[in-house]
Amino acid sequence: MKFFVIGDWQAVLGFRLAGVEGVVVTSEAEAATALREAVARKDVGLILVTEKVANSIRDEFDARLYGHGFPLVLDIPDASGPVSGRLTVEDAVRRAVGMNL
Amino acid sequence: MARYEVAPTRTNLLGIKSDLSLVREGHELLEQKRQILLLELKQLTARAADAQKEVDAELARAYAALREALIANGVTGVSSAAETVNVEPKITAIERRVMGVYGTFTTSVWLDEAVARFQDALRAIAGLAEARIAVVRLARAIQRTIRRVNALEKILIPDYEETLKYVQDSLEESDRQALFSLKLVKESLEKASQSVR
Secondary structure, three states, X not given: OEXXXXXXXXXXXXXXXXXXXXXXXXXXXXXXXXXXXXHHOOOEEEEEEEHHHHXXXXXXXXXXXXXXXXXXXXXXXXXXXXXXXXOOHHHHHHHHHOOOO | OOOXXXXXXXXXXXXXXXXXXXXXXXXXXXXXXXXXXXXXXXXXHHHHHHHHHHHHHHHHHHHHHHHHHHHHHHHHHHHHHHHHOOOOOOHHHHOOOOOOOHHXXXXXXXXXXXXXXXXXXXXXXXXXXXXXHHHHHHHHHHHHHHHHHHHHHHHHHHHHHHHHHHHHHHHHHHHHHHHHHHHHHHHHHHHHHHXXX
């Protein structure tokens, strides 16, 4: 199973140095298309999406993040660091199962 | 709440009593399971939060190294170096860092550093993904357990209790009636014997 990265040019370039394929996206439409195409690939196990890009396609991204499906998705900081106000793991659990810890 | 359709007999009374104690035992066990799973979930969540911090830190280092490499080698230099990197076929392959690999395609220490840092970041990311999946799976298992505990608490046990009460009340009622008719019989017998005398 491969990683695949969707993000800005720095993220894609950096991960390419570690042998990870990726695609640079600069708009919401590009991001949505890239995610759909990456999901459709049989060889990809984990899709990394930089946070700002993930935010632009939040609904679609969350549907995969909290769904049962494969490949998995994960949002990661881009070169400018973690975005403020992102969900903690606890929040993510609460979202995923509608339950307080 | 609803009671089960049973005939109010002593045999059924015994049966319902033993069923009810079985259901209560099951409820107790599920409740214990829920508490154990919740404890485990808290630990797993803490672990996932740590993994998140590690990813953030590793990525910050990786991006910083990339910036240095970009300054030293330019976008074209870094990009052409990136082109020569083989795409890792498997996530598990990331686990081992093959020393000396990066020396073969670049002469820049900055580039070497960026490559190594992004490989470290990938390892941390794989750990985070694993931790998050574990958390969500466990949380779902807890959700199922809670639903079953609730079903026992709010439906099965009350229904059994109501049925038990119905059978008990009916049995008592028929006992009273039997007693009453016995009394009537006794009284009429007494009257009969008095008038005979």
